Amino acid sequence: MKKNIKKYLYVCFYFIFLGSFLQAANNPNQVYQKSNEVFDEILSGLNSGSVSSFSKYLSNQTFLSLSTGESGYFSSSQLYNILDNFFNVHRPINFKFAIRRSDNNPYGFGTLTYENKGRKETAQVYISLRQQGDNYIIAQLTIK
Amino acid sequence: MIKNKLKHFFIGDRKYFSFVVILLTAILLIGFFTPRVIDYKENNWSEISLTKQVKIENEIIRLFQQKQKDLINSSTELISKLKLKNEKNVEEGKIFFSVINDKEYSGLSILLFDSTHNLIGWNQNEKIEFETIDIDTLNFGSTEFIENPLNVFLFYSDTLSIGGKKYFLVSAKLFEQKYTFSDKKSDQISFTKLVEEQFSVSVKIGYNHFKPKSLDGREFSFSLLNNLKKQIGVVTALSPSINADINTFRSTVNKIQTLLIFIGFFFFIVSLKSDFKKLSSDLLKILLIFLLLFFTRWLLFSLNVTSLFVGSSINNPNYFSSTFAGGIVKSPLEFLITNIFLFTAAIILFHFCRKNQNAINDFLKFTIVKISVASVSFFIILLGIRGISASIKSVIFDSTLRFFRDQNLFPQFPLLLMNINVLLFTISGLILLLCLALIIQNALKDKINFRIRFYLFLVATILLMSYLFITLQKEPLISFPLLVIVLIILGTIHFIINLNKNSLLILIVSLTVSSSFVSIILLNHFNLELEKQSLKRTAIEINRPDESYFTFLLNETLLHTVNSELISSYYAQDKTNFNSAAFVTWKNSSLVNEAFNSSISFLDKNRNLVGSFSKGVDERFIAPKIFFAMKNLELQVLDISEETESEKIIFSGITPIISRGNILGYIVATIKYDPNLLTTTNPIYRTTNEINDVIRLSDLGIIKISDRYVRVIAGDFIPTEDDISKMLESNFTAENEVWIEHNINHENFIIYIQKEKLNDSFYYTAVFQKEREVEWILFNFFKISFIHSIILLLICLTYLLYNWKEYYNIVNSFRYQLLFILLLTSILPILALAIFNRINVEENTNEMIYYSLSEKLNLIESHVKQQLQDHPERELQTALSKVDEELNISFNVYRNQVLYFSSENYLKSANVIGSIINPAAYSSFFSKGALSFYEQEFFEGFPNIVYYRKFIIDDENYIFSINDLFNEVYVSYNPNEFDIFLFGVYSFAIIIIIIFSSIIANRFSKPIRQLTSTTQAIALGDLNIQIENRSKGELGDLINNFNKMTNDLKRTQKEIAQLERESAWKEMAKQVAHEIKNPLTPMKLMIQQLVISYKDKSKNFDESFGKITSTLLNQIETMNQIASEFSRFARMPNYNSEIFDLLQIINEIEILFKQEKIEITTEAKSNAVFINADRDQIRRVFINLTRNSIQANANKIVIEVSEDENKFFISVKDNGSGIDENVKEKIFNENFTTKNKGMGIGLKLAAKYLSAIEGKIELFNSSSTGTTFLLTINKSK
Missing domain, CATH: 3.30.450.20 (PAS domain)
Incomplete structure (x- = not known):
């Protein structure tokens, strides 16, 4: 009886051990899922011109470059207001990712269609993400 | 009836409601007509x-x-x-x-x-x-x-x-x-x-x-x-475009409506002014004012007034932006507007607290309440300081303006505005903290016993509370030493303000200087933190560009250029300079903003290179051969990095230029990423993306470490193997980063290290910064203090101009003349020294630059000669190219007046560098026969010193030139930085001189001013005044003699008054005796006659009796009249009755006693209090009351004037030691006094003067905390 219990326990531990490996193996996918979520929120924000949709991913280490000349590192408060002003003047109509990668160094780029003083124009957008702990922040946002 | 009611309602200021109604109507009308106008536009x-x-x-x-x-x-x-x-x-x-x-x-x-x-x-x-x-x-x-x-x-x-x-x-x-x-x-x-x-x-x-x-x-x-x-x-x-036109129209309408709303709001407030004044409660008034300020600020923000009416750089969140409070500080301009409101609120609150100290005292009756209020107030002070600190941290971190790195003496407008914002905000913050300090002072007033033990206990408590406040917070935002410094400054201003309650100018200066000091030390503190954080940003920036970004950038650049009509036109024209075209294309592309190297080149339809511009890209990559081999070229980007140079990443992209279906040519864009070339300091290639915009590159070191291989990217700090081991063995966080402090080559460094994993290997990027020295901190301090000094000067000038009438007379006073002389003798030599130093530094700097350029040119000359000697077959162009490669010095060569060779070949071939020599240089060489020449020139707006020298090579004249724009020239002092230091130090020194000179002038002129005011008081009849004498020497003797003279005068006046009284009484007695004696004699005779007539039983006795008694009665009546006359005469004093404003007299008293340690405040509901009395007598009444208060150790008198229909009630309340209970009833008695000196007739006379005008004076109440007299005077008719 005791021997059976021991065996039983060994098997349990074995499966637990295996399970933890599987879990570890699953983690990258969970991380990739997170980067996808970030891209989705950025997509939503760029389509609606709402910075609040993705402002939580902006940080002091986000590099911003816009066609209006703003270029460099700003604080998250400044980023919010600069982008807000930008979208007030260049009202987004539509944005689509042409390329979107969610691997080790997630990045994507696409075309943003917007309205400026009554005219429709387009701009190329580049976004890259960087992992910070378990989360992602926007490393670079370029709209040219 | 309704009409009357309305008329009655809209009287006074309420008539402005009509403007509000008109404006509202206008807004509605505009709203009504706008769509109609738009329709009209659309239809026509x-x-x-x-x-x-x-x-x-x-x-x-x-x-x-x-x-x-x-x-x-x-x-x-x-x-x-x-x-x-x-x-x-x-x-x-x-x-x-x-x-x-x-x-x-x-x-x-x-x-x-x-x-x-x-x-x-x-x-x-x-x-x-x-x-x-x-x-x-x-x-x-x-x-x-x-x-x-x-x-x-x-x-x-x-x-x-x-x-x-x-x-x-x-x-x-x-x-x-x-x-x-x-x-x-x-x-x-x-x-x-x-x-x-x-x-x-x-x-x-x-x-x-x-x-x-x-x-x-x-x-x-x-x-x-x-x-x-x-x-x-x-x-x-x-x-x-109709849409654009309608949008413009709507925007204009929006602006007009916004303006009308504001004007309407303004008139609405004005219309309620009288009602506001009628409110009796000060607390209610202040709450309403705060509500108004809050609402006005909210209105300005929600209507977006700043964006509508001010579209300039000060509205740009790039410079500064915070999301605090929903965005009321989202740009420098919004911050300024918020500051103005905050400042206004702070001033009003401070004034309210000062004015209502009595109310505060009444509230703080119990000891437990006093201690609780004091503690809570102090805690709020600590929170307030933390708040100021947090705001200044935001100014540093939420801004791209670099307060301490700006090279200009007078900063650009956005930075100047932020300096003003910081100062104004700190002033407002300190004023609010002073309100709390006032509450604490009132709470502890009774407890202050002027013993050292008490003060030690107080200081210990403050330090302990402050220390606990810092240590118990996760993010205190201010260090303990800084907090103590701010508390000391706060205490000092509070002390100064208490000492100089009546001087607004001293209040302004002390507040501004203190706020400047506090704001600068906090700015400096957070700037050091920002510098530390910038090391992390530098590491991120070094590693930011990767393959995906290069691909995107080249795609975007090529897409942008290929759609340009301009590019097509280049191929359509003959003789297009494609090098210039490539330069312009590059300059207008996104590549120009990046720190890494790039190039643009044009190929013709046969893929031959026709022109290019390169910033640091090797020739073989400008038009990579890989593209020539391809058959059909569409837009594509390729990685063409060479395996032998793994750290250099090279991407190149190509796209055809098509017009009407025909390929005219091709554009090639190339990026070469070499970390070592990211730190170029050439200003003409200065990009918006600097590696580090907080710290100068010369103070930074950057290295990359991989597999123990160290690559220096910037700086000359070369760590040893031990240093590297220590760095790599540090404890990295979960985010793969670490901060360490380390000593390298006997210098202390702060180092940020970032770790990255790539294909099972680790790569490290380390960014170093040398620890800051004290001189640098002082430099930063003076840099900002100079700007604050200018602001303070402007504030003081504005104040003096506004109050010029008051200060015009003061300027002629002895004190200000003394101050002026002290300032003149101190400041003039300092200014002379400053000018001398400045000229000296400028000359030395120019000499250093000239010498450095001259030495470089010597080197070039010798190398060229060597080249021509060693390789006589070589053409001069080739020889010059070789020299350029060997020496890495940028220089130009002119043959006669035309540019023959330039180290900056790409700029030359693009014709960006002018092809003809400076005419002044040419003229000096060929007309004046000079051998060298140098001058300041401008290249594309960049000032630079250019040095020319003439050489003869192969019997031809060549002029070599070299400048400090393309060559690094070391100077020990940057003139701009020296200016900042010089002006900063001297402006700070001048402020110190002004403060100390004011103190000295004040001290030395004090006895003179005391003499002046005392003489004035004596002239107004107050002979009880004496000057406290602490002076020695001649002034001391003068004051002693003056006091003696006053006493003698008083005694003599008393004696004269006594003699006059005696003489008057004697005369009066003589008169009385004489007047009474006159009727007595005939009265005696008549009675004697009556007695005789009675004894003689005369027949005419009845007749005689009647006559005699009638005569006697007349005489008695006469005597009665005489007695009444004399009695009235004795009662009635001489007095000159006139109608005057009592408030003026009280104002004179305030001025008279200004120099004494007593504060007199007046509160009157009316602007004027007209009475009919003797002005001098009334004045003497108030002088007496004030003198009595001073002698009862009071330091504050509050005079309140109220009224009913017929009378004025004036209460004179002091905070002296009061009148003893057992003497209260005697104070109005003649010759009664509790003092050692004095005749004891002051109050008696006061009562007499007032009763003469049917008024009265009475003791309202008296206790150990003060005495109140109540005067009742009839209103003048």
């Missing part, structure tokens, strides 16, 4: 559009004609001058140069050719490629455009004849600059941009006479005609 758009087009066309043509006219006028004037000057038979060459280079013509490019078409004169502004000018094809006397890929010029050509010789003049004005090196787009000269901004229209201009007009219905075109009415250009503009 074609006509409106045509009118607009005609207007735009006429305006643009007018603008162009004006510029053309100016050019022609300047040119004809120049020709006249040239002719005039040369008629005086002076050497032509010299005259040509001097006239052409006159400052008047600095806006033009001028070329002068002789009859053989040789260039003989030019000015320093020359930018036209003179080789492209074909004299034979010019239409003299007319204007034309000349266009190249870099610029468009409007030029005018003409001939002139001087001394029988013919000359050709070309003068040109820059019309369109297609690139700029400046950060500011506004510096770029562009007629197109000017027109677009002025007329809000999108415009393209063809600067040639064959450009056709547009047939596109969405556009309209018109010609630009020259002075001979010939077409020289075509303007094509987009037809006005």
Whole structure:
């Protein structure tokens, strides 16, 4: 009886051990899922011109470059207001990712269609993400 | 009845409600008519559009004609001058140069050719490629455009004849600059941009006479005609868009409505002014004011007033932006507006607290309440300091403005505005903290026992509370030493303000100086933190660009260029300088903003290279051979990095240029990422993305470590293996980063290390910064304090101008004259020293630059000679190229006046560098025979020192030049930085001198002022006054003698008064005796007669009795009258009755006792209190009461004036030691006094004076905390 219990326990531990490996193996996918979520929120924000949709991913280490000349590192408060002003003047109509990668160094780029003083124009957008702990922040946002 | 009610309601200020109604109506009407106007526009758009087009066309043509006219006028004037000057038979060459280079013509490019078409004169502004000018094809006397890929010029050509010789003049004005090196787009000269901004229209201009007009219905075109009415250009503009027009209209309507709302709001507030004044509760008033301020600020913010009416850089969140409080500080301008409101609220609250200290005292009755309130107030002070600290941290971190790195003595406007914001905010914060300090002072007033033990206990408590406050927080935002410093400053201002309650100027100066000090130390503290954080950003920036980004960037660059009509036009024109075209294309692309190297090149349709511009990309990558081998080339980007150089990443992209289905050529864009080349310091290649915009590159070190291989990217800090081991063995966080402090080569460094994993290997990026020295911290302090000093000076000047009447008389006073002399004798030598030092440094700096450039040129000369000697077969161009490669020094060579060789070959081939030598240099060499020359010049707006020297090589004249723009020249002091330090130090020193001189002048003039005010009091009848004498020497003797004189005067006056009284009484007694004696004698005789008549039983006794008794009664009546007369005479004093304002008398008393340690405040509901009395007597009453209060150790008197229908009630309340209970009833008795000195008739006289005008004075109450007298006086009729 005791021997059976021991065996039983060994098997349990074995499966637990295996399970933890599987879990570890699953983690990258969970991380990739997170980067996808970030891209989705950025997509939503760029389509609606709402910075609040993705402002939580902006940080002091986000590099911003816009066609209006703003270029460099700003604080998250400044980023919010600069982008807000930008979208007030260049009202987004539509944005689509042409390329979107969610691997080790997630990045994507696409075309943003917007309205400026009554005219429709387009701009190329580049976004890259960087992992910070378990989360992602926007490393670079370029709209040219 | 309703009409009357309304009339009654809308009296006084309420009449302004009518304006509010009118404005509201206007807003509604505008709202009503706006859609109708829009409908009208939509329905009649074609006509409106045509009118607009005609207007735009006429305006643009007018603008162009004006510029053309100016050019022609300047040119004809120049020709006249040239002719005039040369008629005086002076050497032509010299005259040509001097006239052409006159400052008047600095806006033009001028070329002068002789009859053989040789260039003989030019000015320093020359930018036209003179080789492209074909004299034979010019239409003299007319204007034309000349266009190249870099610029468009409007030029005018003409001939002139001087001394029988013919000359050709070309003068040109820059019309369109297609690139700029400046950060500011506004510096770029562009007629197109000017027109677009002025007329809000999108415009393209063809600067040639064959450009056709547009047939596109969405556009309209018109010609630009020259002075001979010939077409020289075509303007094509987009037809006005109805949507854009409606948007503009709506925006204008929005602005008007916003303005009307504000004016309406203003009148609404004004209409409630009288009602506001009638409120009795000060607390209610202050709450309403705060509500008003809050609402007004909210209104300004929600209506977006700043964006509507102010569109400039100060509204740009790039400079500063915080999301605090929903965005009321989202730009420097919004921050300023919020600051103004905060400052106003702080001032009002402070004034309220000072005025209502009695109310506060009444509230703080119990000890437990006092201690609780004091503790809570102190805690709020600590929170307030933390709040100020948090705000200044936001100013540093949420801003791209670098307070301490700006090189200018006077900063640019956005930075200046932020400096003002920081100062104003700190002042407001300190004022609010002073309110709390006032509460604490009132709470602890009774407890202060002036013993050292008490103060030690208080200080210990404060320090302990502060320490706990810091240590118990996760993020305290301020260090303990800084907190203590701020508390000390706060205590000091509070003390100064208490000492000088009546001086607003001292309050302003002490607050501003303290706030400046606090804000600078906090700015500096957070800037150090920012510098530390910037090391992390630098590491991120070094590693930011990767393959995906390069691909994106090249794709975007090529897409952007291929759609440009301009690029197609390059292939359409003959003789296009494709190097210039490549430069302009590169300058206008996204590549220019990046720190890494890049290039643009043009290929023809056969894929031959026709032109290129490169910033640091090797020639073999400009047009990679890989593209030549490909068959069909569509837009693509490839990684062409070489395996041998793994750290250098090279990407290149290509796209065809197609016009009407035909391939005209190709554009190739290349990026070369080499970390070592990210830190270029050449200002002309300065990008917006600096590696680190907080710390100078010279103070930084950057290294990359991989597999123990160390690569130095910037700086000259070379760590040893031990250093590297220590760095790599540090404890990295979960985010793979670490901060360490380490000593390398006996210098302390702060190091940030970032770890990255790539394919099972770790790579480290380490960024070093040297620890800051004290001099640097002092430099930063003085840099900002200079700006604050200027602000303080302006505030003081404004205050003095506003109160000029008050200060005009004071300026003539002894104190201010003494102060002026002290300042003059101290400041003048300092200023002289400052000017001397400045001149010295400037001269030394120029000498150092000259010496350095000269040495470099010596080196070049020797190398060139060596090259020619060793390789006589080599051409000079080749030899110069070799020297350039070997020495890595940038230099130019001119053969006669033309540029022959330049180290900056790409700029030369793109014609960005001018092809002709500086005319002043040329003139000095060839007219004056100089061997060297140097001058400050400007290259694309960048000032630089250029040094020229003449050499003779193979019997030909060559002029070598070298400048400090493309070559690093070491100077021990940057003149700009020295200016900042000098002005900062001296302005700080001047403030210290002013403060100490004021203290000294005040101290030395105090006895004189005391004498003056005492003399005034004596003149007004107060002889009880004595001056406290602490002075020694002559002044001490003067004061003693003055006091003695006053006492003698008082005694003499008493004696004289006594003698006069005695004499008066004697005289009166004599008079009385005489008057009474007069009727007594006949009365005695009559009674004697009556007695005789009675004894004689005379027959006429009855008749006699009647007569005699009647006479006796008359005499008695007479005597009674005499007695009454004398009695009235004794009662009635001499007094001069007049109607006057009692408040004026009280004001005189306030001024009279200003120098004494007593504060007198008056509170009266009315602006004037008119009574009918003797002015001198009433004055003496108040002097007496004040003197009594001082003698009862009071330091504050509050005089309150209230009224009913017929009388004024004046209460005089002091905070002295009060009157003893057992003497209260005697105080109005004559000759009663509790003092050692005095006659004891002051209050008696006061009572007498007031009763003479049917008023009265009574003791209202008295206790150990003060005494109140109540005076009742009838109102004047």
